[in-house]
Amino acid sequence: MAQQRLQLTWYNKDKALIPTETGRYGYTWVDPSDPRYCETHTLIYDDFVQGAQAPKSDEFEYSERADHEPQDDNLLILGESGDVLEALTRVPELAEKYVGKVKVIYIDPPFNTAQTFASYEDNLEHSIWLTMMRDRLLHLKKLLDDDGSIWVHLDDVEIHRMRILLDEIFGAVNFVSLLSWEKVAGRDNRSVMSKTCDFILVYAKSASSFKNMRNLLPRSAAKTASAYANPDDDPRGPWTSGDFTAQFNPAENPRYSQRYTLVTPKGRTFEPPSGSCWRYTKDRYEELLADNRVWFGEDGDNIPRLKRFLSEVQDGLVPKTLWSHVEVGHNDLGKKEIQSLFPEETPFSTPKPERLLERIIHIGSNPGDIILDVFAGSGTTAAAAQKMGRRWVTCELLESTFKTFTRPRLEKVINNQDSGGITRTKGERVDATVEGLPDGVSPDDAAKFTSVLNKLIADDPEAKLDPRVKALKAAAKTRRTKEVVNWRGGGGFQVAHLSPACFDYDPALDRVMLTPEATGEVLVASVAANLGFSLLHPDDGIVFDGRRGNSLLKVMEGVATIKEVDRLVEQIQPGETVVLAATVVLDGVREHMRRACKGSRVVAIPDDIFRYTQGGEL
Structure with missing residues (x-):
C-alpha cells in the first residue's frame, strides 16, 4: 500500500483562478486548461533606471558593505504576481536566467481574506486564498536554487493552513523554522489579547543544503565585550565560563565515568550536584586542568566552570526564532522609513522595516545572489537587497502603488537619496576613560549607568558637585564614533510590464x-x-x-x-x-x-x- 501524505483540501482545489479585472484584486474560478489561466505572458521592457555611487567623505566611517559593487541586473515589473511567475518560469529567456537560481524568496501577501474577499462566504474566502497561494508557490519552488529558501510572512489568520500547504509543496522535511517577529512595541488595551507578533514560515528547497550555506548573525561588539573577559590574563584572550556539570539519568544515560570526586588545585573536593554528573570524565578533566581551561573563581576555591574562549567560538550567532523589535525594528519604524521618503503620502498600515529584510537576506544569501519578492508593495525587499549588494526581481499589481511608492523608492535608493533604513548605522559607543572600563563592563553598560546616574541626581545640586559622583562619571565615560555608511547609491534596474493577453x-x-x-x-x-x-x-x-x-x-x-x-x-x-x-x-x-x-x-x-x-x- 502506497504511503499516504497529509494534504490540505478545500473547495475548488482542482480549479484555477483568473483576475476579473486587470490591476485589481478579484478572481473567477476556471478550469486549469482555460487559456485565460494557461497563457504565458511575456515582459515588455520599458526604461532602464541607472544611478551613480557617491564618493566617500571624511564625515563618516564606511562599512565593508559600502564598498560592494552596486548591482544593476535587477528587474521591477508592473503586473499580477501569478502572471509574472508564469513569465519567469516559462518564457525561455527568463527561465534560463531565473529558474533554479533564486537564493531567497520573501513574500508578504498583501491580501487579507477578511478585507479583500469580504463579499464571499468563509469557505470561498479561504479557498480563493489557498488556490492563489498554491499556484504561486508551485512556481516559486521552481525558481529556488538548490540551497535557496522561501520566507512566507503572515499574521495569525492563515498561518496554520499555509504551513500544511508548504508541507505539501516543499515537503515537511524541508521545513526550517517558524519565526515570531515582534511587529509592535506597545500594547493595545482595547483588545482581548494584544497582538504582538507576525509570523514568518521558512522552508528550503533542501533543508540540508540550506543548513550548509546559511549565514550566522554578526556578534554585537558591545554584548561580546560584556560577556567575555580575561580576569586571569590568559594568553588566549577573553573568555566566558560555562557549567561544568551535565544531567545524570541512570535509566537513559548512566554516565558513571563522569561521577567522581573532583579535586581542585587547592585540594578542595566536590561531588557532582544531585541529579547531575561532571561534563567530562576524570581523565579529560585533568587534561583541561593542565591546559588552564577550568576556572575556580577569583580565589581559586569555587566549584569548577569550563572556560570558553572568544577566539575559539564560531564567528557569529545562530539565529533564534524570536526576533524582537529592538533587533529588527517594527511596523512603526517601517512607516517612518516610508514617510521620510514620501512626506506627502500616507504610508501602508503595516510596512516592514528594512532591518527585518536585512536579517532575512543576510541569513539566506550572499552578495550577488538573486532575491525575489512578488508582492513588492513599497519596495522594502528590493531596497534592502540593493543596499546589500544583491540582485533582485520584484513586481507590484497595483499601478497606483507602483507609481507612488515602489518605483520612486527604488530610484531614490540607487540615486543615493535614501539615507534611512539600513543605509546608515549609528556609530558605536566606545570607551573614553583614562584607565579603561572594568572587565565585564561594556561601553553600552557604562553609558546606561551614566544616564541613570544623571536622572537620579537631576534635582540634587550637591550630588552633582560631589567628587565621588564626578569620579564615577569619569570611570564610566564613553563616546560615540562616527556614523557608519553602509550604502552609497549606484546600480540600476530594468522597468517592465506584462504583455496584454x-x-x-x-x-x-x-x-x-x-x-x-x-x-x-x-x-x-x-x-x-x-x-x-x-x-x-x-x-x-x-x-x-x-x-x-x-x-x-x-x-x-x-x-x-x-x-x-x-x-x-x-x-x-x-x-x-x-x-x-x-x-x-x-x-x-x-x-x-x-x-x-x-x-x-x-x-x-x-x-x-x-x-x-x-x-x-x-
Missing part, C-alpha cells in the same frame, strides 16, 4: 479567440513564449522569429500557403526543422510542410496553441 475564451462560441491586442510584435512574442521558443533578434537576413534547439519558428498574421512553406524551408540548414504559426492555414499546407521538411509542422493560431472547450476538453 493575446488569447481569450468566448463562452457563447465555446472557442478560443484572439484578443484585439494580439498583433505585431506582441503576437510574435506571445506565440514564441507559449510554444517554448526563444526570440531571435531581427538581424538582417533572418526571416525566423524564434529558436528552440534545432527548430525555428515563424509567426504570420495571415494565410499560411504552400509558397510560404517552400520559402521558409529554403532558409534552414541541414538538421533544422520549421514551425510555421499562422492565423489562417489553407488545406494541404500541413501535409506539404511534413513532406518538404521531415519533423516540421504548421500551427494554426489560436486553435493549435489552446484547443480548449468548456469543461477543459482538448
